[in-house]
Amino acid sequence: MYKTTDGEEIFVVDGHVALWDGSTANQKNRHGQEFIDCFYDYHRNLSPQEWLWPHDKFLRYDQETFIHDVFETGYVDVAIFQPVGLTDFYKEPFGNVAKNFALAEQYPGRLIGNGYFDPRDGEEGLERLEEWAKTYHLRGVKLYTAEWHGDSKGYRLSDAWAQRYLAKCLQVGIRNIHVHKGPTIKPLNMDAFDVSDIDDAASTFPDLNFIVEHVGLPRLEQFCWIATQEPNVYAGLAVANAFIHTRPRYFAQIISELLYWLNEDRIVFGSDYALWQPRWLIDQFMSFELPDDIRQETGVQLTREIKKKILGTNAARLYEIDVPSRLSQLRHDVISQKTRQAG
Amino acid sequence: MCVMYTQEARIKEIWHVLDHVYDPELDRSIHELNFVACLEVSDTDVAVTLRLPTYWCSPNFSFMMMKDLDDALMALPWVKSARITLIDHESQEKLNQGIARHQSFSQIFSESTGDLESVRRVFKEKAFYSRQKRVLDYLQTQGLNMSSWTPGTWQEVRQILQAPAPGQQLLERYEEMAQYWKVGCGDNDAVIVDISGRAISPELWGRHSHILRLVALNMESNAHICQGLLAVRYPRQDPGYSLPLVDSH
Missing domain, CATH: 3.30.300.130 (Fe-S cluster assembly (FSCA))
Structure with missing residues (x-):
């Protein structure tokens, strides 16, 4: 819950959090080390200095740290786990669906644990997806299209097997497909980060929502053009959020383009914790104002009402969270009690 | 010789x-x-x-x-x-x-298929538009009012950008990309065109400038991320270099 200076309470959903294990003990090979180190470089590059973590803490942090940073000090009411398995790089999954679920059970109403799938796992993966959907009550999945899988270094949502998995999602009650594009090799005649496969998938599956993480960066323009045509395509703000500190003008430009090409109902906040912390992101976002020249050029506004949608109610709609009843549920939970005691 | x-x-x-x-x-x-x-x-x-x-x-x-x-x-x-x-x-x-x-x-990479040149062309197109955008931005700093300006000819722009060095440089870079796309850069050719050389008509001007803005923003944001990542990955001792580094002990 974020409280404005004039006393208004704002419901916050963090659409992108993780409790990862990038520890040396869990790394399978050099790629595992390089993967978490690359995250750490993002963290060092875009965080305010006072929020920087030492490297070893960043590799693996405990549940208490997570609960503290996200809920107790981070203003977040509900957070959504977006795990990636990366089992070619790590012994135990980097993002662990079972562990996330266990933590969510401990804090009722606070955490939504998404799953993931990899279409290259074929029939076996389809069965696992179905089983996970039942066991963990999945409402969403996180996909990383550049994930390595044996000799393959990526897939596209337009692949035949990916389509079968998406059809399965629909069948088992998964509605939200969070897509993170990364550098794939195949096919070569496409740009590596190309997001046009999301266009195909979104028009083939109009009842699924496609939340494109990192607003399609490094292909923001392609993403915006797709999103103007497909009403079930959303912008996940993770990474773009973090510009608010190092390059506020880029942030202003990005958010105003999203408001211009999409609209205020299809933009979803995500801290990408532990890459960045929700506390400073939300503080800066709430006090952020679009510069006059950008407002004039694009004709868009970033009012408090719009900020409230981006920070909470848009994601609440995607995950069918009834905000007033969820708030009254959370008001008396252990986290709220602890926060009140801390004053 | x-x-x-x-x-x-x-x-x-x-x-x-x-x-x-x-x-x-x-x-x-x-x-x-x-x-x-x-x-x-x-x-x-x-x-x-x-x-x-x-x-x-x-x-x-x-x-x-x-x-x-x-x-x-x-x-x-x-x-x-x-x-x-x-x-x-x-x-x-x-x-x-x-x-x-x-x-x-x-x-x-034996698993790759297709034609690398087509990927290259996609990015040359983005480069063309973002260089065009930089020329337009610069013209604006020279007092040109974009909302009332009808995109003119190369000659017109060359005259405006004759003296200040940064403007000329931006124009040269745009010209280089225009040549890649075989778009005419003669004095009488239209300066604001698409990659096939078609002049942007007044009614499409608004949309065109929105697209230019987005293409350029994407490229600049990426460059910002990439340069920041490179700087933390390979810290330098250059004067003025002050990116934060963390002691891991």
Whole structure:
């Protein structure tokens, strides 16, 4: 819950959090080390200095740290786990669906644990997806299209097997497909980060929502053009959020383009914790104002009402969270009690 | 004719080459982006070591930079051998070996299909529009009111940008990309056109400028991320360099 200076309470959903294990003990090979180190470089590059973590803490942090940073000090009411398995790089999954679920059970109403799938796992993966959907009550999945899988270094949502998995999602009650594009090799005649496969998938599956993480960066323009045509395509703000500190003008430009090409109902906040912390992101976002020249050029506004949608109610709609009843549920939970005691 | 090269002249020529080999995604030179980790010139042999912002940077763009660099170096009359080495990258062995053997991308990565040139064209198109946008932005700083300006001819813009050096440079860069797309840059040709050379009509001007804005913003945001990542990955001691680093103890 974020409280404005004039006393208004704002419901916050963090659409992108993780409790990862990038520890040396869990790394399978050099790629595992390089993967978490690359995250750490993002963290060092875009965080305010006072929020920087030492490297070893960043590799693996405990549940208490997570609960503290996200809920107790981070203003977040509900957070959504977006795990990636990366089992070619790590012994135990980097993002662990079972562990996330266990933590969510401990804090009722606070955490939504998404799953993931990899279409290259074929029939076996389809069965696992179905089983996970039942066991963990999945409402969403996180996909990383550049994930390595044996000799393959990526897939596209337009692949035949990916389509079968998406059809399965629909069948088992998964509605939200969070897509993170990364550098794939195949096919070569496409740009590596190309997001046009999301266009195909979104028009083939109009009842699924496609939340494109990192607003399609490094292909923001392609993403915006797709999103103007497909009403079930959303912008996940993770990474773009973090510009608010190092390059506020880029942030202003990005958010105003999203408001211009999409609209205020299809933009979803995500801290990408532990890459960045929700506390400073939300503080800066709430006090952020679009510069006059950008407002004039694009004709868009970033009012408090719009900020409230981006920070909470848009994601609440995607995950069918009834905000007033969820708030009254959370008001008396252990986290709220602890926060009140801390004053 | 016999040209004598001093070592100094040779190194200068190599830097000139490095200023003209571009990262296709960011449309900036590998020199400007600080991707050159090491340069060795020994007689007629040149060795360049390249580094990138992440271990995961896309292999196809990495290949393009290495291939373009190799071609440009070998095009210098005095260069007998060029060795390009990419470091700290997940595909460095394949790429280094492949470039040394003058292999194509699909020979290096057997799972790849299709045509690398089509990827290149996608990015040359983005470069064309973002360079066009920079010219327009500069014109605006020179007092031109974009909302009432009808995009004119190259001659008109050349006249406005005659004196100030940055403007002229921006125009040259745009012209270079116009030539790639075989778009006319004669004095009487329209200056604001699409990649097929069609002038943007007044009714499409608004939409065109929105698209330019978005293309340029995407490229600049990426460049910002990439440069920041490179700077934390390879900290320098340059004056004014003050990115935060964390003590891990």
